[in-house]
Amino acid sequence: MADTAAERLQARRTLLALIRRRQRPGTGSSAVALMQTEATRMRWWDDVDAALGTIPHAVVGAVAANRYMPPRQTADLDIAVRSNDLGTAEAALARAGWTRLGELRLAGGLAGSAWRHLLGNEAVLVGVPDELGRELIAAARPDAGSRLPFAALEHVVMLKLIASRGRDIGDLTSMLGLASEARLQPVRAVVRAHGSPEDAVDLEQLIAQGRLEHAAEGTP
Numbered sequence: 001m002a003d004t005a006a007e008r009l010q011a012r013r014t015l016l017a018l019i020r021r022r023q024r025p026g027t028g029s030s031a032v033a034l035m036q037t038e039a040t041r042m043r044w045w046d047d048v049d050a051a052l053g054t055i056p057h058a059v060v061g062a063v064a065a066n067r068y069m070p071p072r073q074t075a076d077l078d079i080a081v082r083s084n085d086l087g088t089a090e091a092a093l094a095r096a097g098w099t100r101l102g103e104l105r106l107a108g109g110l111a112g113s114a115w116r117h118l119l120g121n122e123a124v125l126v127g128v129p130d131e132l133g134r135e136l137i138a139a140a141r142p143d144a145g146s147r148l149p150f151a152a153l154e155h156v157v158m159l160k161l162i163a164s165r166g167r168d169i170g171d172l173t174s175m176l177g178l179a180s181e182a183r184l185q186p187v188r189a190v191v192r193a194h195g196s197p198e199d200a201v202d203l204e205q206l207i208a209q210g211r212l213e214h215a216a217e218g219t220p
Contacts, residue, residue, distance in 0.1 A: 012164040012202060044121045045077055049148045051096035055089050057081045058140030058151045060126060060159055062171065067143070068153050069174035076122040080136055080151065080159070086111060086127035098123070108162035132158065132194045153183060154190040161191065161199050169206070176203075177210020 049057075058064075061078025081089045090100065093115050104112040104124065112126040128136055132155075140149035151159075153175065160168040179187070184207065191203050 012161075012169065042077070042121075044117070044119070045148055046146070047096070047117075048077060048079060048093075048123055051092050051098070052079070052081075052089055053092065055081060055085050055092060056137040057085075057089065058137055058149045058155075060136075060151045060156060061124065062167075064151045064156045065160070065171045065175060067150055068156065069171065069178060072171075076124055078124045078126060080126045080128050080133070082133040082137060083109075083111060083127035083129040086113075086125060089125050093123070093125070107164070110159075110162065126159075128159070132190075135190070152186070153179065154187040157187050157203075158190050158194055161195060161203065172206045173210040173213055175210070176207045177212075177214045179207075 045059075045063075058080050059077065060080045061076075062072060062074035063077055066072065066074070079089075090113060094100065098115040098117050101114040101116055104114055104126075106112050106126065109129045110126055111129075112124055115123045115125065117123075127133070136151055136155040136159075137149075139152040139155060141152070142149050157172060157175065160172050176184070176187070188200070188203065191199050195203075
């Protein structure tokens with residue numbers, strides 16, 4: 001992962017330029033059909049939710065992104081908490097039998113740690129600072145048939161823009177290319193509020209590239 005904001009921006013711009021040069025309309029498969037494929041839901045996710053109890057939290061990362069794009073396989077569960085709740089959340093996981101594997105190097109003021117349960121399940125805690133953290137937690141909603149709250153599309157997008165790894169860029173084009181204009185309005189608002197001007201510019205390019213990818217299909 002790039003160490004500075006400038007390096008992260010340059011890495012993202014390089015990936016976007018590569019995609020722009022290589023991309024052609026169409027996905028090679030039906031995104032509409034893939035969206036109807038239900039993402040795998042693990043029962044142990046509820047154990048993480050129970051361990052955190054009343055600490056405000058929300059699912060982020062690939063598990064959350066799978067709600068807004070054709071699901072991709074992921075092994076771990078990423079959970080966001082407000083930065084000032086990170087220590088309390090870590091203590092709660094430790095009491096529930098999780099082992100802290102170490103601190104994570106994260107960008108954009110985020111902090112976090114990786115965890116493993118004795119059964120082999122893995123989770124990541126991410127502390128999200130300031131107003132972004134408060135907004136993310138407040139906007140999270142449970143999935144059908146579950147108490148586990150999932151971050152809204154706009155906050156999943158913002159965190160992935162902050163990270164800007166290769167797989168994050170792929171997730172962004174998939175999510176944004178399938179989103180309707182109505183769903184993109186809060187995404188743009190959050191990126192304007194919490195991102196940089198470069199983030200806002202790149203967001204529009206990611207939307208355009210995602211739409212080109214799904215050009216043969218309607219948006220939901």
